[in-house]
Amino acid sequence: MTFLKTAVSAAAITFLMGTAALVVTTAPASARIVCNDSGDCWHTESHYKYPGRGYSRHNDDWYFHQTWNDQRHYREPHQDRGYYKGGVWIGF
Numbered sequence: 001m002t003f004l005k006t007a008v009s010a011a012a013i014t015f016l017m018g019t020a021a022l023v024v025t026t027a028p029a030s031a032r033i034v035c036n037d038s039g040d041c042w043h044t045e046s047h048y049k050y051p052g053r054g055y056s057r058h059n060d061d062w063y064f065h066q067t068w069n070d071q072r073h074y075r076e077p078h079q080d081r082g083y084y085k086g087g088v089w090i091g092f
Helices: 002-025 061-065
Strands: 031-034 040-044 056-059 082-085 089-090
Touching: 031 061, 040 061, 040 082, 056 061
Parallel strands: none
Antiparallel strands: 031 040, 031 056, 082 089
């Protein structure tokens, strides 16, 4: 019986240490929604310097609290670097 308690305690401690190591090494999410003055919004995981002015950056969950209509359009994200201008994707 003592062996069983010791084994369970060791397993629990090992589990907790592994979980703590995983939490410490996990990087925070960096996803963002970027919108331009034309009303084009898209998802990005990197912070780029876009040409010109009129870009706003929002947290990723901002998307769910918006009304998408004729003035504001959510555009599909692209794998390559770039931005939207007038509804057209322009790569860097």
